[in-house]
Amino acid sequence: MDTTQIKDTPPPTPQPTVAEQKRAARGATRPGDRVFLGLSRGSGILLLVIMAAIAGFLTYRASIAISKDEANFFTAFEWNTQLVPPKFGIAVLVFGTVVSSIIAMAIAVPIAVAIALFLTHYAPRKLRGPIAYVIDLLAAVPSIVYGLWGALILVPHMNGLYGWLDDYLGWTGIFSWQGGAPRSMLTVGILLAIMILPIITNVSREVFRQVPQMHEEAALALGATRWEVIRMAVIPFGRSGVISASMLGLGRALGETMAVATVLSPTFDIQASLLDPGGGTFAQNIASKFGEASELGRDALIASGLVLFVITLLVNGAARMIIARRKEYSGANA
Amino acid sequence: MSNAVITDKGPSTLRGASLPKWSPYAIAAGSVALGLGISAAAGLSSSIQWALIAGLLFVLGTYVIAARVEGRRQAKDRVATALVWVAFLLAVVPLVSLVWSTISRGVKVLDFYFLTHSMGLVADSEPGGGIYHAILGSLEQVALATVIAAPIGVLTAIYLVEYGRGKLAKAVTFFVDVMTGIPSIVAGLFILSIMLMFDMQPFGFAGSLALAILMMPVVVRSTEEMLKLVPNELREASLALGVPKWRTILKVVLPTSLGGITTGIMLAIARIAGETAPVLLLVWGNSLINANPFEGAQQSLPLYIYQQYANSAGAGAAYDRAWAASLTLIAFVMILNLVARGIARWKAPKTGR
Incomplete structure (x- = not known):
């Protein structure tokens, strides 16, 4: 089992440094390459943006609600948003x-x-x-x-x-x-x-x-x-x-x-x-x-x-x- | 050989005494009979109870008998086997019941009329009506979600596999993983908070956006797995011929893994087609046919099931429709699953492993 694993692994290569990686990325000078890299990296970033937006928007709306809450949001035992003043927890x-x-x-x-x-x-x-x-x-x-x-x-x-x-x-x-x-x-x-x-x-x-x-x-x-x-x-x-x-x-x-x-x-x-x-x-x-x-x-x-x-x-x-x-x-x- | 005489514990044989091969079946049959007998005697009506009693008797009986004949260690082994079988059967019962009740109750009103009519003139408590509007809404919403999520998901996976190194790729990988676990209702609330900001009314496309959020990470993960299966030699051969990297990806990597990617996308579609919560918040439900996903409330199949259940106040006709719609939805999801798996098997990349 171990011997086959050793055979499968490629010979150790030196890890590329950050500078080398940047050079490699810049090496993609063909316009098609740049567009494609941009598109795929862009969708990766979009996913991160969506996650951040979920957290951001929810926090924003939540802060509006909690600022109007007259009861303690974490400990109150009621959910009366129609009351004046509203109380919910x-x-x-x-x-x-x-x-x-x-x-x-x-x-x-x-x-x-x-x-x-x-x-x-x-x-x-x-x-x-x-x-x-x-x-x-x-x-x-x-x-x-x-x-x-x-x-x-x-x-x-x-x-x-x-x-x-x-x-x-x-x-x-x-x-x-x-x-x-x-x-x-x-x-x-x-x-x-x-x-x-x-x-x-x-x-x-x-x-x-x-x-x-x-x-x-x-x-x-x-x-x-x-x-x-x-x-x-x-x-x-x-x-x-x-x-x-x-x-x-x-x-x-x-x-x-x-x-x-x-x-x-x-x-x-x-x-x-x-x-x-x-x-x-x-x-x-x-x-x-x-x-x-x-x-x-x-x-x-x-x-x-x-x-x-x-x-x-x-x-x-x-x-x-x-x-x-x-x-x-x-x-x-x- | 294994049928050694039970009483023979003499040291002359090399094998210890062991129970005959049929003993687990006999103990099982005995405990089921006893369980039924006890429940009949005590007047227990629920099938859950006698099943639990029988399961308990089976495990206990196995231990006692095996401990007496074969000794402690063998008894433990037999109990573990018994427990595993009981757990399996315990889990199978509700799942079989789910499938059986959906099919047997669903076929009652499921016919051509049901599939081609809406609930426009039918009150929830009356018989009649159908799910045409729900099917239409579901198809539109899911199609729009797929159009958004599939390209983004596939491109992200390409980035992670073909380009991704460093912190950004690690962050994307981690958050894709975390994103798979977002509760569907939270995705719905996110879109809702945007809609509240612009004072918008519910419409079909809003539901599609929430579904797309749920779909993206699933597509990314499955596509990633598939791209990783493409042998590196193919990429190297193409690059060595001077083909640019982007053309290598488009012409060599993607075609090789196309079957797997399609499978992943179809499984993701099957997953979001059954989502109710975001649709409930964003699309609202509608008993009329609305073919425009960009304006006005729409219906969707899972939401239709929920509303038939919740708004009917126990009317039999509404429950029948809910079951029939469930059967339609399950059939849709299962067909997607089966076709997807068929494609996966048919188009599996030959990795030589």
Whole structure:
């Protein structure tokens, strides 16, 4: 393995210095070359400009809204943009977004890792290709369809489970149920888990596939069972990849709009129990309040969108940093 | 050989005792039967519950039986196998249910009339009407978004692969990665904040702009991967003949990777065709046919599904239309996906690897 790698790599060349690079770029003196370089570099710069513009415009509109806000934007438990003076805050949205994402991650990550292991190590060889293909296709199902399915099929099916949780775990407080329709954070979390499952599975599978065959064979030769091979060779190798895959999934869960908007019956307060309907998430709040929002109302929603933007930026940036350490795989086209 | 007699633990055989090959199936069947039995006895109606009970019984049963016969390490291995299978089945159930319910409920009202009529004279609670206006709006918005995003995305990828060195390229790479994670509603809010500034009313092209923002990074990433697959020898051969770099890229690199680039763009189209949130903010929705994406509210397929669901107050006719529209949308996305993958396989660059 190592010898082939050595053969493949070109002989070491001295790194071009900055001056050399500039000379090389200037060397493109043909007009066609200059135009083409300008065009392609221009579109790269355009992408950066768009990112900057997103941050800039959102911050500008948000600052208008926050300057008119009579309550504390980060801690207030209400959303009344029509009041004089207007009072609104994102505390409820932060709570709802974080809770629904945590539930989604708690369910999706173990199952996705298990499916990735299934596809790389357990499934009958003939089945691996088709199953991976189906999971690829499922990643392409639009979120609104998941939302419709969640609201009309999943919600009625949750009644039994909710009653059960209330009977046996109701004493914990977070699983108590007053009998409302199960359009609550737990159902939202489960639906989000189903939605982000394909992404996490795809990226984890790519990672597990790259575990050096030698490591696995060495473990097997020492008499390890299949599970011991996975624990000793596969998981340690794939850990950082699984973490970044999970964070990509988390990014999706945080920003998911339509599935939450269709399933959740929102209220602007915090429910102690995951089973009682209520609460809200950033994206859901924007989608459902937007219709009847005044100009200030829209600016307030933009302000909450800015917070969501910053959160997803941090999560995705962190995920990419972890991925960048291992260049070979990247989840961008998963 | 593997069917060693279970009671035979004598040291004379070299192999330890092991369960027969059919044992996992037997345990699975037993636990499903037990799960069904328990739920029937306790009067549990939900299928989620008995499935969970059966899954739990399967894992526990596997451990207990394997630990007694084969020993601790083998038992752990069998439990891991059982868990992985259970996880797989757990994940398959909702996904199958999703596909099945969309198809079975969608075909109810999906016919030629449904595809060729709008909701102009039909109240949301009544049966009838169709999705012609939504299909038209979706196609226009997605086409405009593609016209904007595809060239920019491909050019950016060319820059990153063929020219990119230094800080600018690194920054572009990083922000393209970050951009893939922008929630669609944030892209919508961005365009909205511009529209608020100029006091504009919702129109189709605004939605296209937001969709283009979502599409660009996807196109960049997939095109980049494809360009990297083009063997360097091709570039060198062309340059050695004195062909300028830009013509090398246009005439050698791009044609070689055209199949892959097309695939990437089609997958990106499939992704944005299902986006609802930005369209909800920017295009607003319309029950009439509006073929002009530059003026007035339009409809789009995903938005139509949402509005049929949300505005119908539980009317069966609206739900039927929502399912039928979902089926249409899924069919559109899936066909795009399948064709894209077909092109990828057909036109895959021969890298010699």
